[in-house]
Amino acid sequence: MQTSVDTPNSVSIARYLGATGLALWAFVMALTPDPGFMAPWPWMALFWALQTGAGLTILQTMLYLMSRFDSKGRMPLWSLVAMSGLCGSVVLSPIYWLIGEGLMQQVLGFSETIDFDELRNAEQTFGWTVLVDEWLEISGPVIAAWALISWPRLQGLLPPLVQNINRSVDEPLVALSQEPKVVEASIRHWRAALPTELGDDVIAVKSELQYLRVWTTRGAALVLGSLQEVEDEEGSAGMRVHRSWWVHARHVRTVGRRGEAAICELSDGREVPISRRRKADAVARFGDRARYQEMPTASKNLQAREGQNNRRNPT
Numbered sequence: 001m002q003t004s005v006d007t008p009n010s011v012s013i014a015r016y017l018g019a020t021g022l023a024l025w026a027f028v029m030a031l032t033p034d035p036g037f038m039a040p041w042p043w044m045a046l047f048w049a050l051q052t053g054a055g056l057t058i059l060q061t062m063l064y065l066m067s068r069f070d071s072k073g074r075m076p077l078w079s080l081v082a083m084s085g086l087c088g089s090v091v092l093s094p095i096y097w098l099i100g101e102g103l104m105q106q107v108l109g110f111s112e113t114i115d116f117d118e119l120r121n122a123e124q125t126f127g128w129t130v131l132v133d134e135w136l137e138i139s140g141p142v143i144a145a146w147a148l149i150s151w152p153r154l155q156g157l158l159p160p161l162v163q164n165i166n167r168s169v170d171e172p173l174v175a176l177s178q179e180p181k182v183v184e185a186s187i188r189h190w191r192a193a194l195p196t197e198l199g200d201d202v203i204a205v206k207s208e209l210q211y212l213r214v215w216t217t218r219g220a221a222l223v224l225g226s227l228q229e230v231e232d233e234e235g236s237a238g239m240r241v242h243r244s245w246w247v248h249a250r251h252v253r254t255v256g257r258r259g260e261a262a263i264c265e266l267s268d269g270r271e272v273p274i275s276r277r278r279k280a281d282a283v284a285r286f287g288d289r290a291r292y293q294e295m296p297t298a299s300k301n302l303q304a305r306e307g308q309n310n311r312r313n314p315t
Helices: 006-031 041-069 077-107 116-121 128-157 173-177 227-237 276-289 298-312
Strands: 202-208 211-216 219-224 238-242 245-248 252-258 261-266 271-274
Touching: 006 041, 006 128, 041 077, 041 128, 077 128, 202 227, 227 238, 227 245, 238 271, 238 276, 245 271, 252 276, 261 276, 271 276
Parallel strands: none
Antiparallel strands: 202 211, 202 245, 211 219, 238 245, 252 261, 261 271
16 A cells, blocks of 8 residues: 655654744743743743744745745755745745734734834834835844754755666666665655656656655666656656556567566666556557567576677677
């Protein structure tokens, strides 16, 4: 049974932001900065809790939207964090004003503390001028705080490590079976989780529990995702030939059999099993490439390649 991609990421992000928010709230309460009004300690605790909770929620939402917008993963992660902090501060300006001036001062009636530089703005009401002043006041601290909060997570947000398949023609195909390392991606879309070094030319995708092992013409990586997402998003570009395998139609060379098993040979030499119930669809789909013939075993293929290498490079 496939595990949802959202579950582990959402839980880990919520835990991280919860712990970070609690630490930030305690830090602010210890510093006791002037929020612009005077209130008893419990109300100040509530005020800073609302500010912290709203800030982290809006900023994380902005980061998620930015990452979805950059679905190809072309932008560096630090720029996504900076942009989410900037846009988040714009959204937070009216929210912070409503929490401070609106709730604490106008609704609950706590008296305002005004320094001499703010006397001329004391009579301003809610409007564009007030929002611009609020944004100018909070944008710097919000962006800086969000960058510091996001810094420990940037390593986890980096694209998965690449398995480089740049090899000479004479190199044995067995090198393709080397295992790429796993780095969990925080972006839901499986293509967006791939590093740009791999390109967009996907050969095949294999499901491994909640992960996807993706092979392209440039390498391979392991990212979070489900095979159902690949099948739904790629549409007619390829097909699911097995419960655990999806192949791109452009990279299918032949469809044959080895004993009772049906095999799909791909452009990189990889042989993918075809399930019994999908065999007829695969043969019909790949047309003249579906030369349904007896295929040599993997050991014979390797021996043949080694023999060719020996002939090319005699000792």
